[in-house]
Amino acid sequence: xxxxxDSRAGSGPSLAVVIDGETLSVMEESVSTGILDKFLTLxxxxxxxxxxxxxxxxxxxxVHNMRVRxxxxxxxxxxxxxxxxxxxxxxxxxxxxxxxxxxxRKCLRSMGGLFRHDxxxxxxxxxxxxxxxxxxxxxxxxxxxxxxxxxxxxxSRAADFSIGQFRFLQKLLLVHGRWSYVRVSMFIMGTFxxxxxxxxxxxxxxxxxxxxxxxxxxxxxxxMYNTLFSILPVLVVGIFEQDLRPETLLNYPELYRDMGPKxxxxxxxxxxRRVVVIGVLHSIIASYFPFATNLFLGEESSSNDxxxxxxxxxxxxxxxxxxxxxxxxxxxxxxxxxxxxxxxLVVWFGxxxxxxxxxxxxxxxxxxxxxxxxxxxxxxNFWFQWIIFTAIAVCLNVLIMLVYTVRDPVEHRIMSWVSHxxxxxxxxxxxxxxxxxxxxxxxxxxxxxSASVSSDQ
Numbered sequence: 001x002x003x004x005x006d007s008r009a010g011s012g013p014s015l016a017v018v019i020d021g022e023t024l025s026v027m028e029e030s031v032s033t034g035i036l037d038k039f040l041t042l043x044x045x046x047x048x049x050x051x052x053x054x055x056x057x058x059x060x061x062x063v064h065n066m067r068v069r070x071x072x073x074x075x076x077x078x079x080x081x082x083x084x085x086x087x088x089x090x091x092x093x094x095x096x097x098x099x100x101x102x103x104x105r106k107c108l109r110s111m112g113g114l115f116r117h118d119x120x121x122x123x124x125x126x127x128x129x130x131x132x133x134x135x136x137x138x139x140x141x142x143x144x145x146x147x148x149x150x151x152x153x154x155x156s157r158a159a160d161f162s163i164g165q166f167r168f169l170q171k172l173l174l175v176h177g178r179w180s181y182v183r184v185s186m187f188i189m190g191t192f193x194x195x196x197x198x199x200x201x202x203x204x205x206x207x208x209x210x211x212x213x214x215x216x217x218x219x220x221x222x223x224m225y226n227t228l229f230s231i232l233p234v235l236v237v238g239i240f241e242q243d244l245r246p247e248t249l250l251n252y253p254e255l256y257r258d259m260g261p262k263x264x265x266x267x268x269x270x271x272x273r274r275v276v277v278i279g280v281l282h283s284i285i286a287s288y289f290p291f292a293t294n295l296f297l298g299e300e301s302s303s304n305d306x307x308x309x310x311x312x313x314x315x316x317x318x319x320x321x322x323x324x325x326x327x328x329x330x331x332x333x334x335x336x337x338x339x340x341x342x343x344x345l346v347v348w349f350g351x352x353x354x355x356x357x358x359x360x361x362x363x364x365x366x367x368x369x370x371x372x373x374x375x376x377x378x379x380x381n382f383w384f385q386w387i388i389f390t391a392i393a394v395c396l397n398v399l400i401m402l403v404y405t406v407r408d409p410v411e412h413r414i415m416s417w418v419s420h421x422x423x424x425x426x427x428x429x430x431x432x433x434x435x436x437x438x439x440x441x442x443x444x445x446x447x448x449x450s451a452s453v454s455s456d457q
Contacts, residue, residue: 015046021054060136070123129155174256175246185265187238190325193275194230198317200283216310218367229318232340233325243331258410285393286316307367318348319390331418
């Protein structure tokens with residue numbers, strides 16, 4: 001066992017276990033003795049396990065038992081060994097207080113696990129097959145992949161994913177699997193962030209109203225935040241985000257290991273930093289700064305003042321959330337990123353422009369909306385606050401991300417690859433532009449030669 005563990009750690013020779021179906025049948029019959037569990041433990045410590053001449057039910061049995069291990073935290077939690085048995089016996093002998101102490105230890109261990117990534121707690125099983133005898137195994141795994149080939153489409157129809165050839169598994173995992181993990185993680189983080197950052201402004205406003213429950217924002221506009229004014233950037237990130245090019249991911253498989261298996265983008269510390277801390281920081285800048293600077297734009301401290309200040313805070317939050325999700329968080333900007341920003345701002349100003357003319361003249365909630373937005377657009381203080389406070393929030397976010405990138409080796413390595421790809425793309429585009437100018441001839445050819453000479457120098 002010790003040499004097997006050294007092998008998995010990378011300090012020893014590669015080890016493999018080979019077993020046939022007849023031996024596996026004996027293990028099934030002697031399951032009460034724990035021999036199957038010991039075999040599975042040995043298998044997890046090796047680099048490969050080869051099961052030859054096994055039946056479909058035996059394939060499913062192996063996958064099922066490995067899935068149970070993964071879902072229960074790997075070897076550590078399911079099979080504690082002699083030390084774990086001794087600890088359980090000690091707790092039982094101590095009676096009620098021992099049970100309380102054991103429960104407290106388990107609770108503290110669980111809470112500590114939230115802030116510490118452990119690969120054993122995030123293992124998943126994958127089964128791949130091409131025939132009908134692989135269906136049971138494919139359906140038992142966390143992820144089932146069927147190969148559509150000479151043995152028909154039975155495995156493909158029962159699987160989560162279908163590929164044409166076995167070699168396509170490499171691109172499915174290293175490229176599309178990694179992209180999917182990045183997109184889902186960033187989509188969830190962005191969704192929680194935009195809600196936390198926006199609604200904490202309401203909490204800050206309650207300090208000015210004695211916690212009366214008065215809303216800073218007009219109800220129609222408030223209800224449209226998640227529907228109209230913040231949905232496009234997170235959708236673009238969740239659909240189109242591609243942090244690294246496919247060629248890079250295929251040539252350097254360790255980039256896949258750094259992301260999904262190590263759960264780099266979806267941990268509790270990262271959630272606290274990217275969602276809670278930055279969300280609270282942006283809320284303070286967007287809501288408290290306009291109040292603290294006394295740049296109120298209302299008249300005679302009427303209820304109109306509350307609507308105007310709410311409109312300023314709302315405008316700042318829309319721009320900050322849009323820029324953070326569309327530009328700061330992503331590693332590669334695409335055309336749809338710019339489109340989402342433009343459409344979000346168009347919808348925001350368009351909504352307020354329409355509301356400026358159709359809102360009831362005598363509302364029951366006390367907000368005077370008719371004509372207010374048009375007057376607000378004519379005041380320089382509004383544009384000053386909208387631009388300056390947004391810039392402060394985004395710059396602080398960039399500063400925090402830079403510090404995090406420098407301190408985190410995985411993030412630093414990923415950003416180095418992103419920078420390298422951008423330089424390569426820039427050189428490629430420059431070469432294509434020079435070639436196009438040379439084909440044009442005349443003045444274009446002269447420009448291409450001058451550009452070539454300047455680049456050589």
